[in-house]
Amino acid sequence: MKPLRYVRFVVAERSPQTGHRLGLFNGIDNVRGHFSAEQDARYQSIYDWFAKNLPAPTRFTRSKYPRAADVALSWFKDDAEEFISGMREIAAILASHGVDTEMLKTERPGYIVYEDEHQVVATPFADTPT
Numbered sequence: 001m002k003p004l005r006y007v008r009f010v011v012a013e014r015s016p017q018t019g020h021r022l023g024l025f026n027g028i029d030n031v032r033g034h035f036s037a038e039q040d041a042r043y044q045s046i047y048d049w050f051a052k053n054l055p056a057p058t059r060f061t062r063s064k065y066p067r068a069a070d071v072a073l074s075w076f077k078d079d080a081e082e083f084i085s086g087m088r089e090i091a092a093i094l095a096s097h098g099v100d101t102e103m104l105k106t107e108r109p110g111y112i113v114y115e116d117e118h119q120v121v122a123t124p125f126a127d128t129p130t
Contacts, residue, residue, distance in 0.1 A: 006075035006120060008104045008129075009087040011094065018071050020130040024090045024101060025050075031097045039093050046086050054083060057114040057121045072121045073130065075109045080118040104129040 011027030014020060021027075028043070035043065060072045076083050091101040106129055110122035124130050 003107050005078040006106055006109045007078055007084060008073060008075045008106075008109075009091060010102050010104060010130075011099055018130075020073060020124070021102075023074065024087060024094065027099070027101075028090065028094060031094065031099055034097055035093070039096070043090065043093055046089055050083070050086060054118060055116045057116075057119070059113040060121055061113060061123070072113050072123045073109070073128075074119055074121050075106070076119050077117075078105075083118055 009024045010021035011024065013022045013027055013030070015022055015026075025047070032040070032043070057074065076087070078084075087103075091103075094101055108125055108128060109120055110124040110128050112120045112122045114121035122128075
């Protein structure tokens with residue numbers, strides 16, 4: 001049995017709070033105003049599909065403290081093919097506006113604080129790509 005791999009799509013921009021690269025849904029904000037009507041409609045359709053089909057994680061920190069900073073990152077399981085396909089479509093839209101994206105891969109996403117059928121949310125280890 002092959003080890004489970006996890007994938008995460010990022011842009012170069014980093015979060016000022018954590019220093020980790022932003023995921024595509026957060027990284028898209030700076031260019032969305034420049035989308036064509038067709039691109040905007042396509043992005044909205046993809047976003048709505050994700051909202052309907054991907055469970056919203058309930059935790060983004062290992063801490064039990066109610067005001068703890070959200071430092072965990074979301075990763076897709078490598079068999080979440082429909083979701084990965086959707087992220088590739090968003091990456092293509094971003095590329096058409098000169099925004100570079102990268103698909104990170106790892107077998108060690110970090111300390112898992114949330115998991116469902118399609119994804120994990122994990123506080124990264126020191127050697128986890130972020």
